[in-house]
Amino acid sequence: MFLARLASRNGFARHARTFSTSLKRDAAKVALLGASGGIGQPMALLLKQSPLVGDLALYDIVNTAGVAADLSHVNTPARVTYHQGLEQLPKALDGADIVAIPAGVPRKPGMTRDDLFNTNASIVRQLTETSANTCPKAIMCIISNPVNSTVPITAEVFKNAKAYDPRKILGVTTLDIVRSSTFVSGLLKNVDPQDVSVPVIGGHSGITILPLLSQANPSLSFEAAEIEALTSRIQNAGTEVVEAKAGTGSATLSMAFAGVRFVTSILEALNGKENVIECAFVESNVHPDVKYFATPIRFGPNGVEENLGIGKLSDFEAQKLKELIPELQKNIAKGEAFVKQ
């Protein structure tokens, strides 16, 4: 019995080795910074299952050995490495094609995302400085809040390192997209949430999150009051989770799902898939009064290929857009000033 088990285990090991050498040559290296956290761990689990990921480098300031030991037993080809503390960060980033950053503190009830700035701005600056020096051509996927400021921080850091490529600095707003399709499909009959798409533009906090329900696919025939209520629910969905978690954190599982959807799309675009479209918060000239803005983007092998713009807005959306600009300008200026000072 023991021998039979051993033989079957060896058989499996052989199979695993073969599988691992038959990895697609273009399987990428993804570095996950903040890998031991509420978002980091489920993101790592989902990335470990991706055939597009060849190497998964887990970096955090705590617990990476445990997370990596656990994850490395999952029988999928992606190789897992772990790195802990600033000294080991360059090794985690070395050769990375994509750097995903969910490092930093989450909100507690009563806080805005901007209240996280004092702590998270320094964390993001530190991580992106090392990224700009170690893997300057990697595509940076910024999850840490406040995204409206951490993306400009990342851009300024890369400019200082003379490595700035606006096509590669991306703020991850996919959770707003995921929530929009979930909430909209909940109001429709017999519609799979994954068959509903709603572009979400602007930024990633409060009123800067602007779902374009007039551009939903399938198109919606909601009353004005329903559109207003739905818009407000999407804008406050993060707070809904923060309050439900009552001081223990913010969205982690849905964010990991959304983050891996986004990273997967970028990996597909890197591998030459055409017409890969996701919304993201990027440097942008779609609105004359803000330097960074979230819109649907077509991604290619070098990151942003084409900004698909805002499209035609309803009167309600045009008014909401006007209202969000001053807040977004403030968030962006705060991020830029933090690095410039």
Ligand code: NAD
């Ligand atoms: P968490 O506290 O559970 O995990 C954060 C992790 O970051 C921890 O493991 C911590 O050790 C690590 N960390 C702290 N300082 C670090 C440093 N200097 N270097 C590397 N790692 C460091 O928090 P979480 O729930 O995973 O949320 C993380 C961030 O993501 C928060 O800022 C949160 O607001 C943000 N978030 C963004 C979105 C979005 O849509 N973009 C959604 C949800 C959460």
Ligand code: LMR
């Ligand atoms: C979210 O939208 O869930 C995140 O930005 C976390 C938060 O603080 O709401």
